[in-house]
Amino acid sequence: xxxxxxxxxxxxxxxxxxxxxxxxxxxxxxxxxxxxxxxxxxxxxxxxxxxxxxxxxxxxxxxxxxxxxxxxxxxxxxxxxxxxxxxxxxxxxxxxxxxxxxxxxxxxxxxxxxxxxxxxxxxxxxxxxxxxxxxxxxxxxxxxxxxxxxxxxxxxxxxxxxxxxxxxxxxxxxxxxxxxxxxxxxxxxxxxxxxxxxxxxxxxxxxxxxxxxxxxxxxxxxxxxxxxxxxxxxxxxxxxxxxxxxxxxxxxxxxxxxxxxxxxxxxxxxxxxxxxxxxxxxxxxxxxxxxxxxxxxxxxxxxxxxxxxxxxxxxxxxxxxxxxxxxxxxxxxxxxxxxxxxxxxxxxxxxxxxxxxxxxxxxxxxxxxxxxxxxxxxxxxxxxxxxxxxxxxxxxxxxxxxxxxxxxxxxxxxxxxxxxxxxxxxxxxxxxxxxxxxxxxxxxxxxxxxxxxxxxxxxxxxxxxxxxxxxxxxxxxxxxxxxxxxxxxxxxxxxxxxxxxxxx
Numbered sequence: 466x467x468x469x470x471x472x473x474x475x476x477x478x479x480x481x482x483x484x485x486x487x488x489x490x491x492x493x494x495x496x497x498x499x500x501x502x503x504x505x506x507x508x509x510x511x512x513x514x515x516x517x518x519x520x521x522x523x524x525x526x527x528x529x530x531x532x533x534x535x536x537x538x539x540x541x542x543x544x545x546x547x548x549x550x551x552x553x554x555x556x557x558x559x560x561x562x563x564x565x566x567x568x569x570x571x572x573x574x575x576x577x578x579x580x581x582x583x584x585x586x587x588x589x590x591x592x593x594x595x596x597x598x599x600x601x602x603x604x605x606x607x608x609x610x611x612x613x614x615x616x617x618x619x620x621x622x623x624x625x626x627x628x629x630x631x632x633x634x635x636x637x638x639x640x641x642x643x644x645x646x647x648x649x650x651x652x653x654x655x656x657x658x659x660x661x662x663x664x665x666x667x668x669x670x671x672x673x674x675x676x677x678x679x680x681x682x683x684x685x686x687x688x689x690x691x692x693x694x695x696x697x698x699x700x701x702x703x704x705x706x707x708x709x710x711x712x713x714x715x716x717x718x719x720x721x722x723x724x725x726x727x728x729x730x731x732x733x734x735x736x737x738x739x740x741x742x743x744x745x746x747x748x749x750x751x752x753x754x755x756x757x758x759x760x761x762x763x764x765x766x767x768x769x770x771x772x773x774x775x776x777x778x779x780x781x782x783x784x785x786x787x788x789x790x791x792x793x794x795x796x797x798x799x800x801x802x803x804x805x806x807x808x809x810x811x812x813x814x815x816x817x818x819x820x821x822x823x824x825x826x827x828x829x830x831x832x833x834x835x836x837x838x839x840x841x842x843x844x845x846x847x848x849x850x851x852x853x854x855x856x857x858x859x860x861x862x863x864x865x866x867x868x869x870x871x872x873x874x875x876x877x878x879x880x881x882x883x884x885x886x887x888x889x890x891x892x893x894x895x896x897x898x899x900x901x902x903x904x905x906x907x908x909x910x911x912x913x914x915x916x917x918x919x920x921x922x923x924x925x926x927x928x929x930x931x932x933x934x935x936x937x938x939x940x941x942x943x944x945x946x947x948x949x950x951x952x953x954x955x956x957x958x959x960x961x962x963x964x965x966x967x968x969x
Contacts, residue, residue: 481556486531489524493603496522497940500607512668516604520670526559529600533592533700543591544573544683561593562600569594569676572696574684586656588682588696598677598701605669607940609704614714615935619744620703622939623948626793627852629743630806631932633797636739636750637786638804643737643750647757648790649765650780651710654745655702656694658709659773663695667708677701693773706745709772714740716768717749717761748792757783795853808850808858816846817865824873832890833903833917835873840920847922852930856923863923870901870919894918 496519503511519525533539534549542548549555572588579585590598610621618629636642660678664671677699681690695702721736738761739750749765751757762776762783769775784790789798794812798805819842827835843866847859874890875883891899894916901919908914933951938944 475553477553477556478551481552484527486527489527492522492524493519493528494940496525497603497607498942500604501611501938501940504608504611509668512608516601516669519604520564520600523559525600525603526562526596528603529562529596530555530559532599533595538589538595541589542573543589543594544570545591547592549592558593558596562596564670564673567597567673567676569597569680571680571688572682572698574682574689586697588698590696590699594677594680595700597673598699601669601673602701602704605667605701606704608668609708609711610938610940612711613707614711614740614742616714616740617707617711617742619742619746620707623937623951624933626743626849627930628933629741630793630795630797630853631930632741633748633792634804634806635932636741637797637799640802643739643752644786644799645751645754645757646784646786646790647749647751647761647765648780648782648784648792649747649749650777651745651769651774652777653694654710654774655697655706657773657775658694658706660693662772663705663709667705703744709774710742710745713747713765713768714742716764720764721756721760743793746793748790754783754785795850806853808853808855813858813862816842817862817869820866821869824869828873828876831903832901833905836901836903836917836919843920843922847920847925851925851928854927855925856927859922859925863921866919866922867901892916 496515500512500515500519503509503515530549534555539550540548549558570591570593572590575587575589576584577587606622613621616629616632618624618626618632637646660675663678664675667674678695679691681688682696683689695705717738717740721738735752736756737750737752738756741748749757749761751761762781766776786797786799786804789796791797791809791811794809795806796809820839823838823842824835827838830838843862846862847855850858870890874886878886878889887899890901892902892904894900894902900916902916905915905917934947937947939948
């Protein structure tokens, strides 16, 4: 009996290793392209049929299992404590992704800290529920991308915070651009979305969607029901939240149109209303403060109220561009007849506190281990802000990091002189006389020593980001060359791919 099980397990492992992933991706992309075409034509029965075809295909189930077993959370179990690690388990799990008889298990509730010191609830589904969500996301995402707001950039393939920040600067960069900005933040967006609204308007299998929304969560061995919201931590949750908020940009453009001035031929009033959103954070530009407070804000509140949401009074305000506002970790303001975007004070302070906390945690660590921990933190922060006017912030960060590292080195050797500490931890490398570096003990082919150096944020080059086209759709075959160009140029460090004509 055991030999039979071992034989079946080895056969499943070989079958998983022999899956043609290129063919699976080609098959899924072809169905997704047909879903995009049917969505644009408004043939929703055809969309439903194609979604059923994709969610019941071998290729779709294989890619769904591959996604949840290859990402960072592959070793994080749900309430059942199970993970899919072996090839045999992965292949066998594909057969369990069936709609008939599917009952999702409750989420495992954990809490992670937020930037403001509060805790954010996170729901961790089981591996099977994650795979089912990934499978149905393959069929839902083409619809979401086709019907999405043009200037929505959060949790969408091919889009990033750099695109949202670039669009924000474009809306405010000219002398005759809008001067007032409504900073919007939705209170508990993921936790308060109306289930009834999603079940009526999200074009996916409503039976499966209802079971996900009503699955509940376990915390301290107690089962709690979920009457509203979509859990943070689910693979499909960001797309559901985006589809819930879609339509606000189009509503604003239809309401605030260009108006002709009565009695004055050839003169018009431009509303200058522009919308940029990343997840649940958004900004709306306007011609005046009264326009945003009395016209735009009530409309946004009504739009959100229909979906069970509301604006956060603490974070929602109207600001003049001369005063500046913080958006996605950067401060955008009008200065010296142009718009500047630079790392915000709050974001820079949080970054430096993270570096100092790492230094406190690694008081007794070796220099090489310390550099290996700090380099990803410094490099990630610098690369995030390298598309903005960050030279001054990078120099400030360089100075503060040097001071923190110097205190770390002096604390380790209280009886030694400053010159001795400097000679031990700082070394001349290349054209730089003093660099906090560690000799790895290895040498290059020509005999030069190999150093592990601490990243200097001031060495990061400022490169302007080329924003993605607003109507670009990664699931449309006509846009595929455009996205391939962006990937190639990004890979080789060139951030200005050649512009293409609108394929549509």
